[in-house]
Amino acid sequence: MHLSAQTHYQAELDAGRFCLQHCPQCKNHVFTPRELCPHCGASPLRWVRASGLGTVYSATTIARKADAGGNYNVALIDLDEGVRMMSRVEGVAPEDVRIGQRVQARVAQKDGRGLVLFQPAAQGGAA
Numbered sequence: 001m002h003l004s005a006q007t008h009y010q011a012e013l014d015a016g017r018f019c020l021q022h023c024p025q026c027k028n029h030v031f032t033p034r035e036l037c038p039h040c041g042a043s044p045l046r047w048v049r050a051s052g053l054g055t056v057y058s059a060t061t062i063a064r065k066a067d068a069g070g071n072y073n074v075a076l077i078d079l080d081e082g083v084r085m086m087s088r089v090e091g092v093a094p095e096d097v098r099i100g101q102r103v104q105a106r107v108a109q110k111d112g113r114g115l116v117l118f119q120p121a122a123q124g125g126a127a
Contacts, residue, residue, distance in 0.1 A: 005033035008047065013114025016107050018052055020081055021045040031083035052105035053121060054079040056089065059097040073097045077105075077118055091119040 003011065005021065012019040021030040025042035036043045059075040073094035078084050087105075089097045103118040 009033040018050045018107050019047045020050045022048045029081035029083050051080050056101040061094040087116050089118045
């Protein structure tokens with residue numbers, strides 16, 4: 001049985017693995033999951049483990065009342081693999097997330113489903 005690209009991506013996250021697609025023809029990584037390479041049209045794309053390292057491209061703070069969970073951030077992250085994704089940076093106050101900040105992904109579980117969250121990368125770690 002063939003899983004759709006999105007279903008395969010979510011199944012990997014549910015199993016605790018952060019994977020991206022990689023085109024064996026043009027050698028580009030692909031995100032969001034899809035059936036054909038958006039760069040060259042090749043198929044099939046291969047699934048590879050993401051390094052999880054990236055840089056904050058943009059961030060904003062969403063204000064919420066404390067009883068609704070408090071403020072949180074929404075960030076666009078440029079992964080080292082050359083793709084951009086939307087997520088959150090945790091481990092720092094939402095308003096302290098900065099453009100250019102290095103971050104590291106982790107797979108978290110919420111309601112039995114995996115999702116990618118980021119935290120500040122360790123200083124002196126892999127770049």
